[in-house]
Amino acid sequence: MRRSSFFWGVVVLLAGLLLLLNTLNIFVFNFWPVFWAIFLILAGVWFLMGPRLYRRDWTEESISIPLEGASEAEVRFEHGAGRLNVNSANLPGELLSGTITGGVDKEIAHNGGILSAALSMQKVSFGIPFPSTDFKGFIWNLSVNRDLPMRLNFHTGAGETTLDLSDTQVKELRIETGASSTKVTLPAKAGATRVMAKAGMASLEFNVPQDVAARISLHTGISGSKVNTLRFPQNGDVYQSPDFDSAANKVDIEIEAGMGGIEIR
Template sequence: MDVGGNEESFEVQVDKDHAKELEVELNIGAGELNVESGGKEWVEGTIDYNHKKLEPEISYKVKGDAGVAVIEQGEKGLLDKINIGEIENHWNLRLNDEIPMDLVINSGASETMLDLKGLELQNLEVNAGVGDISIDLSGDWQESFDASLDMGIGKSTIILPSDVGVKIEASKGIGESNLVGFVSQGNGVYVNDAFKDADVVINLKTNLGVGEATFKME
């Protein structure tokens, strides 16, 4: 399959409405994914790609008080037909930080950078395939939330806050893990110093997968 051609740019915008909370799901098969807070609308940004079958699909609907947004790479199974090295697929997205949010990210063969500080996360689920991933959860969180990280194959860096309670339950893969500044409680459970007296706690369950995973605090 020919993947060459001129690069196309897709403007992403999910408009603010009366929803009281958001459920956002991002599904990218291959490419580069960058996510940060600061969106004026619910979701905004650009997706640049070099094959028409990579054109993203966006859906949004409101269920009760929750707005549900799904953004996904176009054709399913495209990666089985082409050389990943020929793909240009760059997602640069901003999420609104004024509303409680459940965020699900499924990435296949991609370089992923998630700067999530400042969001009002209620739940976070990240399923990473092949490629390096960085997740920044530092900052002054006002509410507790749960996070589930399946790190796949590659180098993973997870940045966590030092002034908010953090509990990590790690299911060790066959790679190497580094937990900088955390104290082991046994059975794969680690906490930071703030955990014992914290009113706000990030409960993080992770499958460390294959490769190198580093957890550190800022």
């Protein structure tokens, strides 16, 4: 039985027993104050005992996903907390490789010549993950195949993400992040790349390689934005390189953000 199910089962059972006693006038009392007091006591015991009951394996492990004849790929990264580092490498016959700390769940599918892969943080055995004495953090260091056309999708939470995609053939990049720091170096020779980013209370930093044109559209709340207007002159809500339409390599960037900071250079 999962420990979270046991804990919440005890809470619900105890609440039901107290409510029954109160309804039958066997033990009359003001139900809700007593219930919340007991709930807080049980939660306190759980917080104290949880780390002793649960230990996650923080051993660094290797990961590799073979191409198996695929000519393009779609990769989804679900990384809730910790550090995520992604760059590119010469990987004949592989989609990606690297190391992961804290465990990972993988889903792989083939559809014609397209390889779809999803990597997510390994589910814990109960609702609240407690770090153990060998805690190292959720650290992913990954390299993707630099010669394979691909679409990348990142869903990140509270953590630090660094993406060096300068030597990749990424055609589409999607980023959804919460309270995090995200730094991205965009492709230098991928032709046309579309970038879509959604952020809550986050810091977003995009580096556009020197020989790459860009069109940038910002939809922000109270975020502070800083765009290199010498490279990307502003026209209304859009920043755009003068040679964007004719450029051989270009990125089309659209960002929606709430609180935080945005920098594009």
